[in-house]
Amino acid sequence: MTNMVVKIISKECIKPSSPTPQHLKIHKLSLLDQLIPSIYLPGILYYPIHPNTTPSVNFGDTCQRSEQLKLSLSETLTSFYPLAGRFRDNLSIDCNDEGVSYTEAEVESTCLFQFLNHPDVSLLSQFLPSGAGFSESEGPGAPLAMIQVTNFACGGYVVGVLVSHMVFDGTALRTFFKAWAARSRNTPASDICMPTFDAPSLFPQSDAFPQEATMMTFWRRFLRMGKCVTRRFVFDAAAIASLKDKAAANTTSSSSAQNPTRVEVVTALIWKCIMVALAFHNHEITDGGQKQQRPTMITHAVNLRQRAVPPFSENCMGNFMFQAAATVCSRKAEELELGSLVILIREAIKKLDGNIVESLQGDEGVTKLCELSKEMGYTFSSAASNGNLDYIGFTSWCNFGLYDVDFGWGKPIWMSSVGTHNAPESVFTNAVVLTDTRSRDGVEAWIYLGEQEMATLEQDENFLAFAATDHSPLEPGNHASDP
Incomplete structure (x- = not known):
């Protein structure tokens, strides 16, 4: 399926549904964060529709799904507030609620099931914002997280996420995915895993770290x-x-x-x-x-x-x-x-x-x-x-x-x-x-x-x-x- 073309439809920033409290506006990186290179960590999830069912039966309207994903992401960012901020310097994040970069894209000519039948790994970066993967972050002012949702004409969709490795490891990214998905399913708040940001107090950062x-x-x-x-x-x-x-x-x-x-x-x-x-x-x-x-x-x-x-x-x-x-x-x-x-x-x-x-x-x-x-x-x-x-x-x-x-x-x-x-x-x-x-x-x-x-x-x-x-x-x- 080397002829697959991913077309960008829109780009915007999704902000937290509630503003970050003043006492949380500056998030310091931990000592272990200082060890990590300033690259983006990629994760891509694929959600195809069953080939024998109608898209409207399984997924409903794509626009409705888009709004639900964006609304639940906005609600999730309230508790994952550093992701909606920007790098202040190499040791801290300005949790200014500027938001997560959010891209919507579409593939018209290919069914997701067809693509997955023989996936071409050289094309997978198209499911990530800016086509990036394990790329270096841009330093101060750069977004901490970027998301792309790619919709296929068959009704299937792909969620690609890039998150700064300096603030999230793989386990943390998993927690974010699960919390966002739970809010999208309208899971009761008491049943949604809540993140903690205790690492800077457990492992205090140090200017002396060479x-x-x-x-x-x-x-x-x-x-x-x-x-x-x-x-x-x-x-x-x-x-x-x-x-x-x-x-x-x-x-x-x-x-x-x-x-x-x-x-x-x-x-x-x-x-x-x-x-x-x-x-x-x-x-x-x-x-x-x-x-x-x-x-x-x-x-x-x-x-x-x-x-x-x-x-x-x-x-x-x-x-x-x-x-x-x-x-x-x-x-x-x-x-x-x-x-x-x-x-x-x-x-x-x-x-x-x-x-x-x-x-x-x-x-x-x-x-x-x-x-x-x-x-x-x-x-x-x-x-x-x-x-x-x-x-x-x-x-x-x-x-x-x-x-x-x-x-x-x-x-x-x-x-x-x-x-x-x-x-x-x-x-x-x-x-x-x-x-x-x-x-x-x-x-x-x-x-x-x-x-x-x-x-x-x-x-x-x-x-x-x-x-x-x-x-x-x-x-x-x-x-x-x-x-």
């Missing part, structure tokens, strides 16, 4: 120039069961790799297979005449809310995340066992425990955060003693519950990340985003690699034994019930 300790500074070491390619691979329940058996089989009964999760085994397989692809194309180190594979570091985003003692509420807004880092040095990737990689992943994540979360709180938190950043930098420098190190950044959106986001016309049939632009040259890092399949027992892997490495990965039989390509979200096994 710029060189931020994640963007860390990632800059691994920026690559070239053509970045996005591919979506699906691991269904059967593939994941096989991966779990494989990981458990090559470890002892007392090993910490027993009973691995689907995210762990999919991460381990992708890590191993990308290492193979990178080694095939990268110059190898010569050590005493023997060729040696370059070390590879991965990071995995960890939600600190559930690691605090007692746990923080999932409705806490802001960034409650840190990167767990693991490294494989000087071994052939083909020889690595899946179970050993699962153990490395678990050990890295296990370090981010309740004690770490507690040490990051209060006025002394900045000291601990600097220590953790230096530790990650030391891991990088010790692994790359000769300056050569490959990197893969992992993020998991699994178990977020986004397939339950119902605005009143049914649950989404798909949620997606976004593809990269088809520019011949761009700056990028190797990255992987993991999301749920609609059946919730599978995993979709959105992989961002250089063109050559991706071509090698797509031909790796060990990878393709578990990963399906060109898998439609409408196919059996990718959703709980037939649409």
Whole structure:
């Protein structure tokens, strides 16, 4: 469906239905927010109409739906008031109620079901405002959130959201989606999850936090120039069961790799297979005449809310995340066992425990955060003693519950990340985003690699034994019930 054209119909700002109280007009970022790069975080939800029903039966008038979405968004912004503000500087938000940028668009020539039958990931950015995805925010005065609702002639629609990562992580975005959808369904106020903005008091910001300790500074070491390619691979329940058996089989009964999760085994397989692809194309180190594979570091985003003692509420807004880092040095990737990689992943994540979360709180938190950043930098420098190190950044959106986001016309049939632009040259890092399949027992892997490495990965039989390509979200096994 490469001929799909998304036409912009209107643009406006949706303001909160009630003004933000004076004592909340300035929202300070937290210490953990300071760690995050100033990029927009994308999320796209797809709501098709059943192909055998009339649009008016399922969705009613598109204009009526539009008004309901905008009204409920306005009401939702009253409690999510920072989103309706503008950046004041790099440490605070002016909660001035200017509103969220809201775009309405339409697709006349294509049914959403047709598009989802063979989704072209290179076109998904058209469902986001300005066609952006993981793009850098514009600094002071820039909007914190932008929304686009795209209506298809068949009655289906797509909701695309961009929110500043400096104020929301994935869990916070999920809370916003759920609250907006609940208001759109006219859910009683007492049953709608209310956000809290306690992060700045739990993790006070600090002028002493050095710029060189931020994640963007860390990632800059691994920026690559070239053509970045996005591919979506699906691991269904059967593939994941096989991966779990494989990981458990090559470890002892007392090993910490027993009973691995689907995210762990999919991460381990992708890590191993990308290492193979990178080694095939990268110059190898010569050590005493023997060729040696370059070390590879991965990071995995960890939600600190559930690691605090007692746990923080999932409705806490802001960034409650840190990167767990693991490294494989000087071994052939083909020889690595899946179970050993699962153990490395678990050990890295296990370090981010309740004690770490507690040490990051209060006025002394900045000291601990600097220590953790230096530790990650030391891991990088010790692994790359000769300056050569490959990197893969992992993020998991699994178990977020986004397939339950119902605005009143049914649950989404798909949620997606976004593809990269088809520019011949761009700056990028190797990255992987993991999301749920609609059946919730599978995993979709959105992989961002250089063109050559991706071509090698797509031909790796060990990878393709578990990963399906060109898998439609409408196919059996990718959703709980037939649409």
